Amino acid sequence: MKRVLHFLQAMKAVMIRDILTFIRYKSWFVSIVIWPIVFPFTFLFLGKGLAGPSNEGVYNFAKLTGTTDFGSFIILGNLVWMFLNILMWDAGLSLNNLRRLGMLDTIWTFPAPKLSYIFGSTISSLILNFIPMIFSFIFFRIIKVLQFNAKPIDIFIYSLSILPFIIGFLLIFASLSLRSKEASLVVQAMRVLLSILCGLQLPLNVLPEFLQKIGIIIPITHYINCLRDSIILGVKLSDKLPSIYYMILSGFFILFTGIITFALVEKNAKSKGLISGY
């Protein structure tokens, strides 16, 4: 019990630190209000340009996705992609960012469980970045580009089901970024891979069959499919139960793998002296 409290205390401290840093720099306004609204427009207008003024170019897209509502399809995918992208930069690279700022060795010597650093960063990042996504969602709903046929509780359950996977994934990511000193390239590669393999910014069916098979293994693909089916087509939660089970089971497996990976990398970093220096 004492160990759990110790862990939670350190995690809380990291969360407060991250939130204070976020508030300290006023550019947060851009990331909260402007960026999530402006970014999806690039893809939305691209879709509009391809579809034409009276949807004359949408035939092939509808054949692949089962809907002619390319606006909702593109916006939902882009918002999820943006959310993951921000999480990777914030929480996934949290240790690497500390190293770049020359603070990692100081923080690392503090007698606290190191795992709590990543958990704290992940949770603060989840809280800080989920709010802009809601703003953006409401904005696109108001301008009537996005339709909403789902129950809000269904969306909440889908989002809760994907949470263990996201935390586990970020844990693995942060561990690996501790090993490699220049990790931004990995983020760049990872966000494109997720975008393509999970069908976030494009229909998954456009890919070759073997890539589709890889994509369907990733829980994020199930998550975005659940969101799109519910929000655009109004599919009920009960029809999506297999996807929910898959997201939860694979999520906990990834979370467990993440904890083990972190423990191994922590040991390795200590023996090789990877903490200090950039």
Next chain:
Amino acid sequence: MEFVDEGSFNKLKQSSLRAFDYKNLIMIGVIEMDNIVEMNEKYCHKFYHFFLVAKASLKKNLLELIRYPANSIFVVLFPIFWTLPIYLLIYSFAPDGVSYGLYAYTGTKMFFSYYLIGMIGGLFIIQIFWGMGFSLKRLMDIGVLETIWSYPMNHVHFTIGESVYNLVETIYSEVASVLIVRYVFGFVLPF
């Protein structure tokens, strides 16, 4: 005359030195002054100063690129990273690159060629904002801006020097990406 201070000159004058020595001393002073003026012209001329600072900035950035070789690969891959999802989205609407939607708006069906021109301009803008706009912020983040800023140089020249490097990087990246979209993705070039 400014080269020899007035006190020393008077001292010399009061001593019983010959007129030749005064002249000689003044001659030496004039020659020294000329050297200083020449040096000032050489090293403090704005253009030469800019050239020196820009060269140093270029060298610094190139050394950094060599130190982290993954970054040099990234410079080429960056446009591909951004283009690939867009290419696949276009493909989902118009598999052969022929878009009737675009035809209704612009009068041309060839989406890939149309998009490529916009892509080149867009990448330039992205690089300008991220590369040039954030060059000083990046130095601040890695804790070297203070040291560089305290160096006796023109800060505008240094910022322009950083921008010149980013411009070189952008051109390299653009050429590589145009070649890749032409020969890997099979885009038809509009030129």
